[in-house]
Amino acid sequence: MSLQTPLKVQKLQKALHAKAKESPEFRFYLLYDKIYRKDLLSHAYRLARHNGGKPGIDGESFGDIEGYGEERWLGELAQALKEKRYRASPVRRVYIPKPNGKQRPLGIPTIRDRVVQTAAVLVLSPIFEADLQPEQYAYREGRNAHDAVRHVHQLLNTGYTDVIDADLSGYFDTIPHAELMQSVARRVSDRHVLALIKQWLVVPVEEDDGRGGRKRTTRAKDSKCGIPQGAPISPLLSNLYMRRFVLGWKTLGLEGHLQARIVNFADDFVICCRGTGDQAMEAMRKMMDRLKLTVNEEKTQHCRIPQEHFDFLGYTFGRCYSPKTGKAYIGTRPSCKSIKKVCRTISEVTERRWLLIDPEERVATLNRILVGWGNYFSLGPVSKAYRAVDGHASNRLRQWLRKKHQQPGRGTARFPNAYLYDNLGLRRLGVRTRDFPWATA
Numbered sequence: 001m002s003l004q005t006p007l008k009v010q011k012l013q014k015a016l017h018a019k020a021k022e023s024p025e026f027r028f029y030l031l032y033d034k035i036y037r038k039d040l041l042s043h044a045y046r047l048a049r050h051n052g053g054k055p056g057i058d059g060e061s062f063g064d065i066e067g068y069g070e071e072r073w074l075g076e077l078a079q080a081l082k083e084k085r086y087r088a089s090p091v092r093r094v095y096i097p098k099p100n101g102k103q104r105p106l107g108i109p110t111i112r113d114r115v116v117q118t119a120a121v122l123v124l125s126p127i128f129e130a131d132l133q134p135e136q137y138a139y140r141e142g143r144n145a146h147d148a149v150r151h152v153h154q155l156l157n158t159g160y161t162d163v164i165d166a167d168l169s170g171y172f173d174t175i176p177h178a179e180l181m182q183s184v185a186r187r188v189s190d191r192h193v194l195a196l197i198k199q200w201l202v203v204p205v206e207e208d209d210g211r212g213g214r215k216r217t218t219r220a221k222d223s224k225c226g227i228p229q230g231a232p233i234s235p236l237l238s239n240l241y242m243r244r245f246v247l248g249w250k251t252l253g254l255e256g257h258l259q260a261r262i263v264n265f266a267d268d269f270v271i272c273c274r275g276t277g278d279q280a281m282e283a284m285r286k287m288m289d290r291l292k293l294t295v296n297e298e299k300t301q302h303c304r305i306p307q308e309h310f311d312f313l314g315y316t317f318g319r320c321y322s323p324k325t326g327k328a329y330i331g332t333r334p335s336c337k338s339i340k341k342v343c344r345t346i347s348e349v350t351e352r353r354w355l356l357i358d359p360e361e362r363v364a365t366l367n368r369i370l371v372g373w374g375n376y377f378s379l380g381p382v383s384k385a386y387r388a389v390d391g392h393a394s395n396r397l398r399q400w401l402r403k404k405h406q407q408p409g410r411g412t413a414r415f416p417n418a419y420l421y422d423n424l425g426l427r428r429l430g431v432r433t434r435d436f437p438w439a440t441a
Helices: 007-022 038-051 062-068 070-082 111-129 145-156 177-185 191-202 219-223 234-251 277-290 336-348 359-376 383-404 417-423 429-435
Strands: 091-097 103-108 162-166 205-208 214-217 260-265 268-273 301-304 310-312 315-321 328-334
Touching: 007 038, 007 111, 038 070, 038 111, 062 070, 070 111, 111 191, 111 234, 145 260, 145 268, 145 310, 145 315, 145 328, 162 277, 162 310, 177 191, 177 234, 191 219, 234 260, 234 268, 234 277, 260 277, 268 277, 268 310, 277 301, 328 383, 336 359, 336 383, 359 383, 359 429, 383 417, 383 429
Parallel strands: 091 205
Antiparallel strands: 091 103, 162 268, 162 301, 205 214, 260 268, 310 315, 315 328
16 A cells, blocks of 8 residues: 555645745635545545554444445545535544553544544645744654754753753643634634534543443533544644744744743753743743643753753753763763663563463564664663663563573573574664764763
């Protein structure tokens, strides 16, 4: 299944982006018919299919759709959109465990809704991309978390060492609908597109009632705030509302007056200042209050580099030491929290309940975890963190093998490192640093 954007869709996106860039005040009034265009809706289906995911409340899977006939299914969906008969279905609520023992709510829309939302994103993203600020790095083509980390690092090394490490309480759940729709309507005047987005904002949530049944709630509709986490439209809307803060900070002159620079990724952001952290903290609190967002005071901190340190996007920023000269410098390294998190994941996939699985399959799972983690944590002095993760992975795999084969002792004689790495093919992160000239710690 090809995920390359069809040429006609690319042409449409380029035209929308060029118009938005050329005319910052222009409002797009004919967009709805683009969403149910055959080529665009078909591409949206392929993207949704690639992302996978479980069925929504209707139980319909991709296999069911393909058994029914993909073209037939898409044709009926396009017709429902064209005739304005499409209605969003309730979202199925599931909970994902968090490291602190709490649970993060996640909404699973039906595949039908995911496809329509993806189609809307294909049309709207080029328009709003022209307006997003350069300090915003999440969910944007050609930008990623590494770019945000490098930006913060650069600011710290050019004197912006007074840092506000901010945290918002339930950002996605507290975005006010009225103000968010104002942000959308500033660029989109097509009432049918606006009506679609309003549907997705207020759909009921269905979840297990704890007694074997299901219950539906309408919290988003009742409170008039929140966007559904897990929906394809959510990243675009969250970026759009955060733009209000980032742009407002500059428009009010706070960036220049306080010499305070924002770096934002999704709902995370830091403000790097030149000795004006106290004023920046106060200004940030006032702005968030105006935006109807809540600052998490327990997790928001004001720190001074290099005497102190802070975490952002899984990295710790602060004082590091050169292993060769012992000289101190301001740098980044994988945070202790990130190391502990990946070690917990490694421990989970080497528990006793997986003893019936073949060793090769278990090693393949471990390798995916290790390589994915290593690809992300590849900035700054990573050798020490790599050694810790490598040691944990080899030890857990050895213990898993010992239990699987009912071997006494520690298993080092039967399953030495050479066997784990050479025979089973366990990946070793430590050897990656040979290609990292900065990773010498």
